[in-house]
Amino acid sequence: MTLRYRKILLGVTGSIAAYKACELVRLLVQDGAEVQVVMSPAAEQFVGAMTFEALSRKPVRTALFDREVEMAMSHIELARWADAVVIAPASANCLARLAMGLADDLLTTLCLATRAPVVIAPAMNTAMWENPATQAHVHALVERGVQVVSPAVGEQACGETGPGRLPDPEYLRAVIEDLGTDRALQGIHAIVTAGPTREPIDPARFISNFSTGRMGCALADALLERGARVTLIHGPIDIPPSSDADCVAVTTAAEMLEETLKRSEDCQLLVANAAVADWRPCAPTDRKTKKAQEVRTLELEPTPDILATLGQQASRPYLVGFAAETEDLEENARAKLRAKNVDLMVANRIGPNHGFGDAETTLEVVDADSVTRLGPDSKNTLARQLVDHITARLSPASSVVDFLHAARRTTHSG
Numbered sequence: 001m002t003l004r005y006r007k008i009l010l011g012v013t014g015s016i017a018a019y020k021a022c023e024l025v026r027l028l029v030q031d032g033a034e035v036q037v038v039m040s041p042a043a044e045q046f047v048g049a050m051t052f053e054a055l056s057r058k059p060v061r062t063a064l065f066d067r068e069v070e071m072a073m074s075h076i077e078l079a080r081w082a083d084a085v086v087i088a089p090a091s092a093n094c095l096a097r098l099a100m101g102l103a104d105d106l107l108t109t110l111c112l113a114t115r116a117p118v119v120i121a122p123a124m125n126t127a128m129w130e131n132p133a134t135q136a137h138v139h140a141l142v143e144r145g146v147q148v149v150s151p152a153v154g155e156q157a158c159g160e161t162g163p164g165r166l167p168d169p170e171y172l173r174a175v176i177e178d179l180g181t182d183r184a185l186q187g188i189h190a191i192v193t194a195g196p197t198r199e200p201i202d203p204a205r206f207i208s209n210f211s212t213g214r215m216g217c218a219l220a221d222a223l224l225e226r227g228a229r230v231t232l233i234h235g236p237i238d239i240p241p242s243s244d245a246d247c248v249a250v251t252t253a254a255e256m257l258e259e260t261l262k263r264s265e266d267c268q269l270l271v272a273n274a275a276v277a278d279w280r281p282c283a284p285t286d287r288k289t290k291k292a293q294e295v296r297t298l299e300l301e302p303t304p305d306i307l308a309t310l311g312q313q314a315s316r317p318y319l320v321g322f323a324a325e326t327e328d329l330e331e332n333a334r335a336k337l338r339a340k341n342v343d344l345m346v347a348n349r350i351g352p353n354h355g356f357g358d359a360e361t362t363l364e365v366v367d368a369d370s371v372t373r374l375g376p377d378s379k380n381t382l383a384r385q386l387v388d389h390i391t392a393r394l395s396p397a398s399s400v401v402d403f404l405h406a407a408r409r410t411t412h413s414g
């Protein structure tokens with residue numbers, strides 16, 4: 001599982017345990033999450049906003065009525081932005097206001113406005129925690145689907161011993177990591193190919209393309225989040241791939257095919273996102289071609305087609321291909337789907353000024369008789385949506401894992 005790219009809205013309220021939230025931010029950021037801290041005015045009595053800003057690398061939000069930040073990202077946009085809202089520590093006062101559905105400061109308003117899962121980790125004096133009022137508020141929140149992390153038992157800052165301590169940041173990090181996770185692909189081995197390939201002309205030059213590998217890495221992350229074991233076979237890319245994936249670095253199309261075939265035997269899902277070069281020089285040279293030689297023609301031959309090769313195998317994984325197209329996306333994608341005998345084709349539009357490397361994009365997911373449009377959105381969000389789409393298509397009703405293991409395809413299901 002990974003926290004990479006997860007958008008966590010962390011609420012910090014007026015508890016003596018607020019200092020532990022600093023370590024929590026550090027752990028979440030270290031794991032690749034984006035953390036937006038929202039402090040109650042009382043929380044600022046305990047820890048300075050600047051500490052959180054340094055750790056999260058984002059300005060802390062405190063006020064509901066702030067014209068400047070409302071113009072940039074309103075409280076409603078912030079509520080939509082979050083993949084999860086976590087309040088740690090949550091004061092008794094905060095629990096009461098949430099239970100009542102009050103919206104009289106930024107944090108409580110966000111909690112009402114968000115559709116993301118909400119987790120609260122209460123921290124307070126034992127008597128405050130055991131007070132029937134607090135317990136009634138906690139029960140009301142649990143009834144409404146809020147996840148409440150039970151406070152730890154032990155010696156408290158006030159000198160009392162009992163329940164009320166904020167659990168360790170490491171424990172809270174693990175709770176957040178598991179949040180709302182649908183592990184539908186547990187037990188599945190998925191191969192993702194990503195990035196460009198390079199086809200050498202001579203030791204100094206190559207043919208390649210503009211692919212960055214960002215979408216492939218996002219897909220690997222999304223599959224890991226769903227519980228799959230992921231092998232990421234990638235060409236030369238600059239972004240660091242997830243450390244939770246089994247990464248295999250290759251350079252050429254031939255190497256990518258070889259590494260994919262080697263591993264495809266025990267794989268149930270192949271997502272071929274790499275922008276594999278279509279052609280390669282027929283006769284790459286061992287010596288650098290001199291400029292003075294005036295080479296005007298480069299003889300090219302087609303590279304091996306990874307998807308088509310796998311599509312022809314008698315027993316093959318569920319195949320998802322990608323097609324970068326400049327026009328007629330759906331038609332071109334469907335033609336490729338048939339020609340290569342794959343299950344799903346994902347088309348994205350490229351053009352002179354957009355496509356590879358864009359932060360946001362749209363996808364058209366094409367099968368034999370339907371098309372689904374996703375986006376425009378960030379590649380991370382689209383990757384999650386696409387993995388959900390694949391998961392749903394694999395098995396609308398039954399267990400995905402059983403289905404996949406039973407149905408290593410012997411014929412085109414098209």
Ligand SMILES: Cc1cc2nc3c(=O)[nH]c(=O)nc-3n(C[C@H](O)[C@H](O)[C@H](O)COP(=O)(O)O)c2cc1C
Nearest residue numbers: 013014015016017040042043091092093094123124
């Ligand atoms: C030194 C000190 C420590 C406090 N610690 C806690 C605490 O751990 N938990 C809690 O619920 N309230 C605690 N309080 C009380 C809250 O700060 C107070 O109820 C405040 O109104 C909470 O506001 P908020 O929920 O908007 O952050 C403490 C107050 C003081 C002065």
